[in-house]
Amino acid sequence: MRSPVPVADAHGHIGTHPDFPVYFAEPEQMIEVMDLLNIEKLAVTSLLACYNDCPRGNEGIAAVLSRYPERFWAYVTVNPSPPGQGLAELEKWAHFHSPPLIKFHPALHKYPVTGRHYRPLWDYANQTAAVVLVHTWDSDPNCGPLLFPPIAREFPNARILLGHAGVTWRGYMQSIEAAQSAPNLYLELAGSQHHRLILEQAVEALGPERIIFGSDMPFLEAAMTLGHVLTAQVQDSAKERILRTNFLQLIDEI
């Protein structure tokens, strides 16, 4: 199985994780898998930054970006703690992409996305029309999808990707409900639970324009989400939008 559409992948990582081994996770090995599946380019965040150390993590991402600018885009990953560090990181790595690509992980950073220390970061995203990928999970007090409509309305120039679209069936329903109430909220599809019919319901509720493919490579297997999208009962034009066009438009690359 190989995607007939060259894929623009909105959700990937560089690095490892504490709770299970990684396999074939060097950038060169990821590129081999991308070639196998026809993933043209992958937007990556640092796992070191998501788990532990944003400055060092973003530095590592800069190194990967300089080696493979044709295969990776880079998010600047920021933590609301300690206050002030996030804005400094965004300014330091502003050359990663324009508009800025920003990653928040409120679950691992254990701070609610609605909390006051996130406000300067949301304000920066609003002023720069950034694309902000935020980890979400069904009903999570730090990053449940239903927390996002007020943020999206307050910061309307930020384009917010609900990472994993809440993951579970209920999380997807929450993400759809959230996106219906704010036009700058998007569903991003990377996840470990690929419920039957969920993608069809999302497209029916939102249209295909605000649904974006992500693999979560090398955390999750990219073929899993790719197989789901390619076999979904939606029009081929919708699949092309989800797999490629939507994200490229969002980041001003077409």
Next chain:
Amino acid sequence: MSGLPPEPLLSEAAEWDIFDVNIRLGPSGPHGELALDTPCLLQEMDRFYIRQGIASHWTAEEYDALAGNDALARDLHPRLTPAWAALPDGRSLENLKTRQPSVVRITPGVYQHNFSSASWCAGALFEYLQESSAVVLISRNDMEWPAIDSLAHNFPHLAIVLLDIGYRADRHVFPLLERHPMLHFDSATYLAHRQLEAYVEKHGPDRVLFGSRLPLYTPASSIAVLATARISDSSRCAIAGSNLRRLLAKSQAVRCA
């Protein structure tokens, strides 16, 4: 969604003779939107080249084991091998024996059938299942790792298939597989990046059985992972179906004897 043609992008799966170890049948309380009756389930299997499956019944899992087994007997189809619900008490065990089970699915979790898998509670049940070479399906969500280790230790000839182990469990699974040769697991949630091919490269394909979690999940995901794993075609076919057929053939031989 029913009655759709086979998926052309996954057509290579037509050659694998897929036998899915992780299917549920019938109505569901919490998953009503996704539950399928037998005709619709078979259509979905056809769409994804799944020739055969092992099916348990949601009525058994969510409501009552004996009523669920009656529903399973009623809803069966020749392409579906029944995974009977099993309880540890004497009356339920006698009822189970009348089914001559080749496969059972036990759900001992507190919010399901709520029993211990330890010998003081379910010893007679597992003794019978081991003697009859039945294949025992257990979702990892229903049993903790130490209990799985104890069960496999106490009944070393019992064929156990762990379902839904997730993708974060290699540090538990690998030592258990090494300790217990009759332990297997299904692929439905074994979905980390290149995890399947890394496993096969190190351990071989014999202990992994294809699972989809139909009707909850789309089979497209687990088939796509198997299709794109950089493993040999013989390993792919072993995982897709022949490993499970080998386990069931042993059970069949014992029952015939």
